[in-house]
Amino acid sequence: MSPIEQLISNFQELVAHVPEIVQPFIIMLAGAIPFIDGEGAALIGIAGGVHPIVAGVAAATGNFLCVLLVVALTSRARTAIVDRRPSPVGVSGGSGARPSVDGAAFQETATANPESKGRQRFNRWLVRFGVPGASILGPLAIPTQITSAILVGGGTPRRWVLLWQAIAIVIWTSIGTVAAWAALTIVVGVS
Template structure:
């Protein structure tokens, strides 16, 4: 069993063991975890016995809150880095010198970092479909938290990222909830 399957299994067991009032909080907590996100958290909730609408709302809320935190941290970090770059200081030189002709002080370090398959796919979607497309299609490649961090880190306005991440979370959480509910309905009808 891989680590994600183990996390899902543990959350399903937890939902079944806690009081009914606490069950949506478990779905909310599961939604905040990357790779679980809102869609899987909603499935966990529905399969754990939570009403589908409550499971979807809790999972989407947990997912959005975690994306909100990631966007806030990434935005502050980007502001600090961009603010520092305005005063160019190179390695071994004084103020006004830089390590490479571009003047960004990064040298060849940034270009030698390998890019993951999911990041390459997200970048293609971003170029082709813009922020809305990258946000909605992003969960097919990488978790929403990572997508939001990449978008904000590249300079996309926070509000635009949060708007489209919210749309994506609602869409994918609804798909996950309806899928789990339909699977349970089919299984109940078959018995």
């Protein structure tokens, strides 16, 4: 038995101690973690001995539920910020107790932090392919949770973001599930 087969066998024995009804929920939690997303969670589930379809569905569900939460929170934050933005004539909006923010000072603060390579790549995809392309290609650069926060924070409607993030999650989790199953079954020889 190769070291990889032994490692997977030991992991499957560990997972076998967890009740079967709880295993998909653990995969869902893994899918909610940025950078693991649905693809990584499906791999974890399949390596643990969970049926590939159950692992894929649980991973995608966990990933989408986290994206849904991020979209809801980002949308509320954006609404709160936009509602407090000073009006064009200089009258402060919102509660009136807050001082207005100088636009030049805000722009200076916003550009003080350089963008990461993943964020730059994502922005290029967003300009070139729009929300559908950025949602589907986004996981190649950054996690789906961050992609959805960027899109909603930029003003894209929540439903549009959720629709395309759901499509992207299904696509990438399906690819990850099939790849993990094939790698473990065909290449490694573990079932």
